[in-house]
Amino acid sequence: MTDNHIGKTLWMATALPASNDTTGFEALTWVQVKGIQTLPVFGVTHSNTDVPDLATGFTSGTKGAGSGRESQFTTREISGDTGQGNVKTQANDKDGLVSLKIAEGSGTDSGDGPALVTGDAVxxxxxxxxxxxxxxxxxxxxxxxxxxxxQNNFTVEGTEPA
Incomplete structure (x- = not known):
């Protein structure tokens, strides 16, 4: 069976974590961004550095510096949604700094996607x-x-805390 992304939710904090680990992210205050149609893509890409060798006449590639991915996400308008309002505010802010969480909830769906419960993948x-x-x-x-x-640092995978 092939898994799909139905049931995943997007959450945003208008701050950066003190450390780029689960402890740092779990200390933030999260607000769900409702009406998500497509999620951002998390990840890091690396440049390629070519290193020529005159003795062999062959140029080898080596892994260069990493950079966080840039991607888009889309929403359908939900009037009065705090998460969507926060997205617009931060995008228009001079710094726009945020933390994002993509979660796969397994709890009861209250109309905004499955609720997050302890142990769900994030x-x-x-x-x-x-x-x-x-x-x-x-x-x-x-x-x-x-x-x-x-994205400005490595992706951190974890589980929803208690």
């Missing part, structure tokens, strides 16, 4: 938001927005 990332843009209005689109997230 992924954390820190970085900044930018480029919040409303969807273009046409005869076949809906109200919503896209926002970009640039």
């Amino acid at each position: 992924k954390y990332a820190q970085g900044y938001l930018h480029s919040h843009e409303e969807n273009q209005g046409t005869d076949n689109t809906h109200k919503g927005a896209t926002c970009s997230f640039k």
Whole structure:
């Protein structure tokens, strides 16, 4: 059976963790961003450094410096949603610093996705938001927005604490 992403939720804290580990992230205050249609992609990419060798005439590649991924996420508009309001505010802030959590809840679904319970899988990332843009209005689109997230440290995987 192939797993899909249905039931995953996005959470945001308007602060960075004191340390880039589960303890640092768990100390933050999280607010769910409701109406998520696509999630940001967490990860790190590395540059390639070519190293030529005159003796062999072959150039080898080596792993260079890492950089956090930049990706977009999309939402459908939910009027009055605190999480969506926080996204827009931080994206328009001069620094835009945030922490994000993608969670796969296993609790009861109250209409905003499955509730998080102790032990559920979570992924954390820190970085900044930018480029919040409303969807273009046409005869076949809906109200919503896209926002970009640039990750500034390694992804941290953990479980929802008690």
